Amino acid sequence: MDEEGASGMTDIRALAPEEMAQAICGSDAVFRDAEQTSMGIAFSSVFSAALSQSLGAFEDGKLVSFMGLVPATLRIGAAHVPIFSIGSVFTGPDDRGRGHAGRLLQAAKSHVRASGGALILVSGTRSLYLRNQCHSYGEITRFTIGPVQGEELLGSHAGIAVRELSRTDWLSLHALAASRHVAYAQTVRELAELIACEAYASCFKLRHRTLVATEDGRVAAFAVLAMPDERGSEQEPFAIEWAGKAGALAALFGHAVVAYGLPRLDVPVAWNETELLQALSGVPSAKDRNLGTVHIADAERLFESLSPYWHAAAASDAPRIRTLAHHRYALAAPNGGTFELDAETLVSLMFDPKPTQPAAFEARAAMPGLFPVPLPYVGGLNFV
Template identity: 70%
Template sequence: MAEIRLVAAEDMADAIRGSDAVFRDAEQISMGAAFPAVFSAALSQSFGAYEDGKLVSFMGLVPAVLRIGSARVPMFSIGSVFTLPDFRGHGYAGDMLQAVKEHVRDSGGALVYVSGNRSLYTRNQCHPFGAVDRYAIGPSHGEQLLQAGAGIVVRELSPTDWLHVHALAAARRVAYEQSVRELAELIASEAYASCLKLRHRTLVATKGGRVVAFAVVAMPDERGSKRTPFAVEWAGDTNALAALFGHTVASYGLPQLDVPVAWHEQELSEALSPVPSAAGRNTGTVHIADAERLFALLAPYWHTSAADDLPRIRTLEDHRYALTAEDGRTFELDSESLVSLLFDPIPSLPAALEARGAMRSQLPVPLPYAGGLNYV
């Protein structure tokens, strides 16, 4: 019987070695360098399964705060999950997940982003969510976007740009909260890009000498990764961003640049409208850790609507919820229907669709793309 607990500071080196053995090869940087918050002894949020004092299974956990309009939502991200080969098949990952869910609730968290979507997660109330259009910018469309950006000059980030870049990032309506230092460290860590053997380049777009947009782009280096380059994170004027993406394709000779645009980034979608796109979901899955807490935290966001009252939620047994809409009607939802009601532009389940019709609060609730700089 394994002991499930927070990973001690002195065991983080073992956690990094185990994670590297499972997820890395000789061409990739260590997981400890790519995901420093996961293995942080200072944060000490990740969980492990121990047999006879030995760390045999690991679940990375990182806290953060999402800004959604005027609301601030404490959340956690799960990733870097592994079990050493000789200890698989004992259910340790499932045991850790239950411990993590309790820890998140005790810590004041309301949501959990999970980088995976396998049955371990989906049978434990972690569900696909949201909508993302993935734009595929090729050379011809890159030139078109570049030509449309009259007066926009694109260059690589310089040391004097950090405060300007952070101001743009902080002005986003929907985003992770990031300090100047955290933003710089997340760019340097290359978390998701390193999984695909790509490297970050940070570009800024200026107009009249003023920084009006920036983007972090994952591109191949001398290792010659065959993975398609993609935009990791961005902020600023949407027309300048479109020109920046066009410049990236043209100047770096990329056959294609993928840009995943969440449903709520409508101005950027319009700026990229000449580019072909494919509809998809947000990355991974999401778990509502505490529905009552989430609804209370969303009150500042919902107060921007015309509704006088707010919807109410009550947790029932067996991961079910009683939702009372503003018109007084009550709906019983399971966890998947609640996720769809809150976060899908068009609810995918009948119960969620029916409840949406009774809601006057602003729905869906926008969430940041989970594959950006804060990816775990």
């Protein structure tokens, strides 16, 4: 894709392997300081020459703007949803305000559709995304565990022992991660490498500490926590990713606060993690949205991929959808009713526990048990 820029032709395209160094250098200049790990290490999938998904705007061979793009699969019950994540987006200081990021976003959407993607998860919420059919979505509960709550959680879940990760734990950790109802698909190796990369934690000058909770000698839960190191980050510690029994997780979080002398530990729990929400119900909390925004890249493909989830969750036929002009959709309920929705309303219908758009209430009432569709909290190991 070529467009005329202020200094000649602007070439919008995927980066060649030998151009990734330019992207890492530019990303480090925008997002990192001397105390932080290079973006090329923390977000290795963004700059992967093997994947070769990320896009750039080039002028005279120079990278002037960049958009990281990473494919993945979400497991939602019995469904496997093909998605892409967008992040590490930057434009050089001398090239801002010329529409490069907007053109990269349109190119990314086209690439996602051509690649078989259904959803795009975007780490940002700025106007670039909001005016291009990327919308806030979902709900999480942010629990703030202090020393008092930490002691209470430990006392309420006797019989749970907590220790740090051992070399012999990887298969157990992967089995727990794979048993989650909603999660990114990960191999054993990917899980280990994502923990080592410390992507989201590194944004706040925090480091990963992985804890394992055992019950009767067996691994019952694990959690990856973002914790301060000698750099003395002022960011509060927070939970990155976890899996396992809710009671074991509650004890693990309590142990972390008490054992490491943390003033607070932030644990963001998605609305669909009902057992963990109950286990932490005595802890101070506040409601929040999921991180970033979501864009429905291909509605028909999304509904097709979700069909196994709907069949298992509601024991009924899946709804059908048809994309109309001007970012509108015709949604057909299994009972025969039809609803015309805009993009924001469709996102709210699908992913919000309580729809924020009034038009979504009528559609949801006509399709009990089908909505909302759970998505994972995206500030975890797969954050882009």
